[in-house]
Amino acid sequence: MARMTLSGIKKSFNTTDVLHGIDLEIADKEFIVFVGPSGCGKSTLLRLIAGLDNISAGEFRIDDHRMNEVAPSRRGIAMVFQSYALYPHMDVYENMAFGVRLMGLEKAEIEQRIDEASKMLRLDPLLKRKPRELSGGQRQRVAIGRALVRKPKVLLLDEPLSNLDAALRSDVRLEIARLHREIGGTTIYVTHDQVEAMTLADRIVVMNNGKVEQFGSPRELYERPANTFVATFIGSPRMALLDVERSGNNLALAGSGSLTLGKLPAGGERELVIGVRPDALTIKTDASAEGFKGSVIYTEYLGDNTFVYVRLGDGTLVSVRADDAIDLKPDAPVTIQVAPDAIHYFSRSTRERLAA
Amino acid sequence: MARRLWITALIVPPLAFVALFVVYPIISAFAYAFFQWHGLARGEFVGFANFYKVLFTQPYADWTVNAFTHNVLVFFALMVLQNGIGFLLAYCVWRELPGAAFHRIAVFLPVVLSTIIVGFLFKLFLHPLFGVVNISLRGTGLGWLAQPWLGQGSTALWSLIIANAWHMVGFPTLVFLAGMQRIPGEILDAVRMETESEWVKISKVVWPLVAPSATVVFTLLFVGSFNWFELPYIMAGVDGSPHKSTDVLGLYFYRTAFGDQSGSGQDFGAGSALAVLIFVFIAVFAGFITFRLRKREIQI
Numbered sequence: 001m002a003r004m005t006l007s008g009i010k011k012s013f014n015t016t017d018v019l020h021g022i023d024l025e026i027a028d029k030e031f032i033v034f035v036g037p038s039g040c041g042k043s044t045l046l047r048l049i050a051g052l053d054n055i056s057a058g059e060f061r062i063d064d065h066r067m068n069e070v071a072p073s074r075r076g077i078a079m080v081f082q083s084y085a086l087y088p089h090m091d092v093y094e095n096m097a098f099g100v101r102l103m104g105l106e107k108a109e110i111e112q113r114i115d116e117a118s119k120m121l122r123l124d125p126l127l128k129r130k131p132r133e134l135s136g137g138q139r140q141r142v143a144i145g146r147a148l149v150r151k152p153k154v155l156l157l158d159e160p161l162s163n164l165d166a167a168l169r170s171d172v173r174l175e176i177a178r179l180h181r182e183i184g185g186t187t188i189y190v191t192h193d194q195v196e197a198m199t200l201a202d203r204i205v206v207m208n209n210g211k212v213e214q215f216g217s218p219r220e221l222y223e224r225p226a227n228t229f230v231a232t233f234i235g236s237p238r239m240a241l242l243d244v245e246r247s248g249n250n251l252a253l254a255g256s257g258s259l260t261l262g263k264l265p266a267g268g269e270r271e272l273v274i275g276v277r278p279d280a281l282t283i284k285t286d287a288s289a290e291g292f293k294g295s296v297i298y299t300e301y302l303g304d305n306t307f308v309y310v311r312l313g314d315g316t317l318v319s320v321r322a323d324d325a326i327d328l329k330p331d332a333p334v335t336i337q338v339a340p341d342a343i344h345y346f347s348r349s350t351r352e353r354l355a356a
Numbered sequence: 357m358a359r360r361l362w363i364t365a366l367i368v369p370p371l372a373f374v375a376l377f378v379v380y381p382i383i384s385a386f387a388y389a390f391f392q393w394h395g396l397a398r399g400e401f402v403g404f405a406n407f408y409k410v411l412f413t414q415p416y417a418d419w420t421v422n423a424f425t426h427n428v429l430v431f432f433a434l435m436v437l438q439n440g441i442g443f444l445l446a447y448c449v450w451r452e453l454p455g456a457a458f459h460r461i462a463v464f465l466p467v468v469l470s471t472i473i474v475g476f477l478f479k480l481f482l483h484p485l486f487g488v489v490n491i492s493l494r495g496t497g498l499g500w501l502a503q504p505w506l507g508q509g510s511t512a513l514w515s516l517i518i519a520n521a522w523h524m525v526g527f528p529t530l531v532f533l534a535g536m537q538r539i540p541g542e543i544l545d546a547v548r549m550e551t552e553s554e555w556v557k558i559s560k561v562v563w564p565l566v567a568p569s570a571t572v573v574f575t576l577l578f579v580g581s582f583n584w585f586e587l588p589y590i591m592a593g594v595d596g597s598p599h600k601s602t603d604v605l606g607l608y609f610y611r612t613a614f615g616d617q618s619g620s621g622q623d624f625g626a627g628s629a630l631a632v633l634i635f636v637f638i639a640v641f642a643g644f645i646t647f648r649l650r651k652r653e654i655q656i
Contacts, residue, residue, distance in 0.1 A: 071552040085542035089564040099550035
């Protein structure tokens, strides 16, 4: 069992506040991903959970035991570092054995655990190698193996894929997903890559500027982003945000015309932000069609998808997923139509989601 | 072509300098050791007689053993005091214990001082009547500990060793600190995830990873200990007083070759033989140490 509770966690370095009160409730066996742009505090939060840095204020509990003052090695947590941090003077076997020996386990138990982990991670033929004799992917597996042999209650991974080349990344990602299924411990994974976050997580913590913007399943984050930050951070190409004026059921975009919809969120706010993903838009070359007017900037052909980038009248750039057959020259005038059900509404002042 | 000329012009003068003032004297000392000498006048070729004399005939044999034993003691004592404390200081500075910024500089300052000054200062400190050491001891009620530190055989050599350790401790500190700073921070974090024992961190991870810097520190200490001359010469005099209790190979060789304070007993042949023996001993062992320690070096 490893349920984790973070309440009001703050971190300051000297006078700079890095985390401004984080509250999270993480269930046992969950795969949690912290995602956010660099500098958002996600790695700092991970180091606080590991115990490598001190918590400035707030309380962190594992299974109702306060952890704030507990040494990192006594928290039942293992961590995989971004640079892997293998001990360069020890071979693969020793790297894995080091920690479990310090836990005071019996020799037979140690051997059995290393054997198990090295089979699972295909490290058998590498046990006598030094870290410098391994490739990046192999080092990564050793780092994971070293964490797993300790049978931790919680496994932390700090940007584990960032030092691997693109081809290896998706392999290792699948591997990590498989390992979590097989071992089933609580896992926290830090990344700045939303694709990693979406594919691996049970629930995602989206962070920005030392605060949690939203905590939810990948589907929730994609379908019901809590604010404009989450809306644009999750999904690729990113969601376009349009500043519109409401009058009745009509939404007007400066310099681009307007759109009349059957239903709008309640509330009297005149100024709204609407978010539209590439899928929610269709492109029409017919100038008389209803919708927002704009002109083509360029077309991105990706084989399975074609994205057309269109500059609307107010200067906003939107991407539209289009038909492969479409052939648009730059500067061609087009009309963008929006699927009403796929519009996300946000308040212009608070940038928060408005209930539809 | 101009480039070659440049390189030649830059290499030749220092090479000539080294040849004239280093290589030539070493080779001449080898040659001198095989001749009999009357003052500075060369006599007849005597083969290994000079070597036989300093190693196996009295009183030379006893003096040789006495001086050599002291060098060995100095080497091991400095290994613990100078390198051991240097390592601990480096660790404290590296982990940024309180006062680290001050100590990073303070520890290294004495290294810059000339040995003459350090020797003279410690002679003053250790003066039996007016020295700050004995005065402090008396002032704090520890008067029974006050000693004529440099005037008795039981404390003289250790006083020199401590003076030397104080003087040079900054050097191993600096080298070890540089070695520690090469260790990536995440490796240290990884150890912290596995143990809270400082001893395990130091002995199992930090020490093995700074071992490459230890090679140079150990080798230089070895060479320095067996070439030890200036500090004992300044603090104890050329006779290794009192009663040869601070005699080391450097002083002994100097006395034998050039005569003691009374100017008597000069034997250039025996002196050269000693110089050759010291040189060969240091070269062989230093080579061995370097070779053995190199094998343990680790690429980070």
